[in-house]
Amino acid sequence: MGSIPKLAFWRMAGVVTVAALFVAACGGATTTPKTVSGGTVTFAEAPNAPPTYILPLEGPSYFSVVNYQDLATQLYLPLYWFGNTSNQPVYNPGLSVANKPVFSHNNTQVSITMKHWQWSNGTPVTARDVIFWMNLLSAVTAPSAPAVGTSTSPGPGWGAAVAGGFPSNVVSYKQTGTYSLDMKLNTSYNPTWFLYNELSQIFPLPQASWDKVSASGTVGNYDAVAQTRSPISGTSPTQYQPTTVGTGSTGALGVAQFLNMQSQTLSTYATNPLWQVVDGPFKLSQFTTSGFVKMVPNKSYSGSPKPTISAFEELPFTSDTAEFNQLHSGNLTIGYIPTQDIAQKAAMEKAGYAYKPWNNFGFVYFPYNFTNPTVGPIFKQLYFRQAFQSLVNQPQYLKAFGAGIGNPTVGPVPTTPKNNPDVSPLEAGGQIYPYNPSKAVSLLRDHGWTVNPGGVSVCSKAGSAPGDCGSGVKAGAKATFTLLYASGVAYDTNVMQAMQSTMKRQAGINLALTSQPFGQVIGTVFSGCTAAKPCSNWELGNWGGGWVYSPDYLPTGGELFQTGASSNPGYYNSSTANNLIAATHTASTAAGETAALFKYEDYLAKQLPVVYMPNIPVQLTMVKKNLAGYAQGIFDEIYPQYYSFTS
Numbered sequence: 001m002g003s004i005p006k007l008a009f010w011r012m013a014g015v016v017t018v019a020a021l022f023v024a025a026c027g028g029a030t031t032t033p034k035t036v037s038g039g040t041v042t043f044a045e046a047p048n049a050p051p052t053y054i055l056p057l058e059g060p061s062y063f064s065v066v067n068y069q070d071l072a073t074q075l076y077l078p079l080y081w082f083g084n085t086s087n088q089p090v091y092n093p094g095l096s097v098a099n100k101p102v103f104s105h106n107n108t109q110v111s112i113t114m115k116h117w118q119w120s121n122g123t124p125v126t127a128r129d130v131i132f133w134m135n136l137l138s139a140v141t142a143p144s145a146p147a148v149g150t151s152t153s154p155g156p157g158w159g160a161a162v163a164g165g166f167p168s169n170v171v172s173y174k175q176t177g178t179y180s181l182d183m184k185l186n187t188s189y190n191p192t193w194f195l196y197n198e199l200s201q202i203f204p205l206p207q208a209s210w211d212k213v214s215a216s217g218t219v220g221n222y223d224a225v226a227q228t229r230s231p232i233s234g235t236s237p238t239q240y241q242p243t244t245v246g247t248g249s250t251g252a253l254g255v256a257q258f259l260n261m262q263s264q265t266l267s268t269y270a271t272n273p274l275w276q277v278v279d280g281p282f283k284l285s286q287f288t289t290s291g292f293v294k295m296v297p298n299k300s301y302s303g304s305p306k307p308t309i310s311a312f313e314e315l316p317f318t319s320d321t322a323e324f325n326q327l328h329s330g331n332l333t334i335g336y337i338p339t340q341d342i343a344q345k346a347a348m349e350k351a352g353y354a355y356k357p358w359n360n361f362g363f364v365y366f367p368y369n370f371t372n373p374t375v376g377p378i379f380k381q382l383y384f385r386q387a388f389q390s391l392v393n394q395p396q397y398l399k400a401f402g403a404g405i406g407n408p409t410v411g412p413v414p415t416t417p418k419n420n421p422d423v424s425p426l427e428a429g430g431q432i433y434p435y436n437p438s439k440a441v442s443l444l445r446d447h448g449w450t451v452n453p454g455g456v457s458v459c460s461k462a463g464s465a466p467g468d469c470g471s472g473v474k475a476g477a478k479a480t481f482t483l484l485y486a487s488g489v490a491y492d493t494n495v496m497q498a499m500q501s502t503m504k505r506q507a508g509i510n511l512a513l514t515s516q517p518f519g520q521v522i523g524t525v526f527s528g529c530t531a532a533k534p535c536s537n538w539e540l541g542n543w544g545g546g547w548v549y550s551p552d553y554l555p556t557g558g559e560l561f562q563t564g565a566s567s568n569p570g571y572y573n574s575s576t577a578n579n580l581i582a583a584t585h586t587a588s589t590a591a592g593e594t595a596a597l598f599k600y601e602d603y604l605a606k607q608l609p610v611v612y613m614p615n616i617p618v619q620l621t622m623v624k625k626n627l628a629g630y631a632q633g634i635f636d637e638i639y640p641q642y643y644s645f646t647s
Helices: 065-075 127-141 191-197 252-263 320-328 339-350 382-389 394-401 437-445 490-507 518-525 575-586 590-607
Strands: 012-014 040-044 102-104 109-113 170-177 180-185 229-231 240-242 282-287 293-297 311-315 334-336 353-358 362-367 480-486 510-516 540-542 546-548 610-612 619-624 644-646
Touching (some): 040 320, 127 170, 320 339, 362 540, 394 490, 480 490
Parallel strands (some): 040 334, 480 510, 480 540
Antiparallel strands (some): 102 109, 353 619, 362 610
C-alpha cells in the first residue's frame, strides 16, 4: 500500500491536560497511575495528506495509509486483521471478524466461518456481507469492466488488483450458512500466502444498508452476479471472469458506481446514512473537506477492548513546521518531531512527551514511468537505472537530513524488524548500488552518452547494439526529467534538492523539480499508465514514502511489480519477475516459499524497477506520557480503541 511521506509525520494530537506522575510523600513510594474514561485524543495527520476516501474499496489513487489505516479500518473491519500492539507482522485472530480459514482439497478450497459480530444498527455481520464485497470486487476488477479513470468507470477499482490474483483466482464462492461460506480456488496455493495476501483483502460490507444504486432507491440484491467463472483465453497466469456481471444501474457495477460517487462527496461523510452503519470501534462524528476528522466510539462494537476515550480526532497540517509548532505548545496528544528539529527532543520529553520512533514493514522508493513516450525508453535501460541509483547518496541523506536515523534501502523486502526472516543474504549484505558517481558516468559513457557534468548529458549513439544508448532511445535525447514530489515535509524537499544538485553536477542528469500536496501526487502517478495507455503527464513521481505491506502482508511483490498490477504505477514489466512472483504463491512448504522469495527479491534488488530511497521511520512520534495504551502498528495501523488517559 502506498505509504505517506516517511519521516516525522502523521498522527494525532490530544486535548487533555497532562497529569503529572508524582512521588508519594511518605517513604518516597510511587503511586501507580490509574486510567480514566473519557477525554479526546488528537492525532496529527501528515502534512498536506488528509483522508479523502471513506469506502474500503479504494482505487489506486486513493490506496494510501491515510485513507485505509487512518480512516476506513477504524469504521469498517477487514475480515482478517494483521499486526498487533506489540508491533509484530503477524495474523491477529482476536481482532478478526472471522475465525481462521480452513483449507482443504489440496489447498484448493477455503472454508470461512464468521464470528457473531454486529453492525452499529444492530444487524449481524454475516457471510452475505462477505459475498457483497466479493461481488463488488469481482465487478470492478473484471477484465470486462471499464478502466478506472474513464467516463464509463464502474467505480473506484481496487488498489491491490493483480492480473490472475484475488478475486480472479477464486473459481467460485458461495454462502453455506448465515455465518459461513466456501471458496474454490483455481489451483493449489500456499495457505499462509493465501491468508496473508489474498483473504486479507476482504471487507464485509453492510449489504442490507448499502446494496442500492441511488440515494433515494431501495436496498435490494443488485450486487448479485453469477459466481461461476470461466477462464479468459490467452492469459498467463490464467485469469477468470464472472460469466455474467450486472451493468448499468442494476448490477454490481452500478452499486460500486453509486458507493464511489457517495465517497467523492467528502462534505457529507458525517451525515450520510451510508457511513453511519459501521462495525469498527469508531464511527464518524465530524469530517471537513480540509481534513479534520472526529470519531466517537461505536457503542455496538463487538470486538475487544471497547473504546474508553470520548473521541479521537485527526488534525490536518500544511507543513511539518506547522505541526511541530502545535506539538511544541503542548496542544497535541500524539504528534511527530520533524528531523530538522530533533535537537529539541529532550526538551519535548521534559515537557511531558515520550519519544517513540515508528518503523513499519515496508520500504521507501519512487517509481519511473516506463510508459512515458519521451523518457520511458531511457528508463527501460538497466544500465541507466544503475547509473541513476549510483547517484542516490542514501547514507548522506540520512546523515544530513534524517537525523542519522534509518538505513539504506537495498531491495523490495523490508530489512526491519532486524530479525525479519524474509531478508535474503544478498539484501542483508548491504547496498548493491552504493553511491558511486564515477561508476554512473562510466555506465552512461559506455552506452553511447556524451556526459556533460554540470550541464545536460545527451545520447550521441542511438541504437541497440553494445555501446549504444538502447532500444527506443533517440539520438540527441537529453537526460532531463521532471520529478514530482509531495510538498510540506522539509526532509523530502531537502533530499530532492540534494539529489537534483548531485545528478546534474556529477553526471549531467537534470531533474526539474515540482512539488504538490500528497493527494495530487498520487492522483497523478496512479493514473493508470499501461503499455496500451501510456502516460505523458509524469516522468518520476515521489509521494514521499513508498510501500507498507498491507494488505499484502507477506512481501512477495505481486501488488507492486507484477505486470499490470494496480499499484505498479510506472508499469514495470518483466516476465522473469512475474514468474518469480508466481513461484512465491504456490510453494508447498515454508522452506520452499522462503527460497522462492529470496530469488524474487534478489532479482528486483538488482533490476531496480524503482528508485530505492533511504528507509526512515514513518515518523518520529511524540506522545503525551499520560496516554496509556498507545501502540504503533508495523503495518501503519493504529489502535485508538486501546487508548486511555491516566490520572
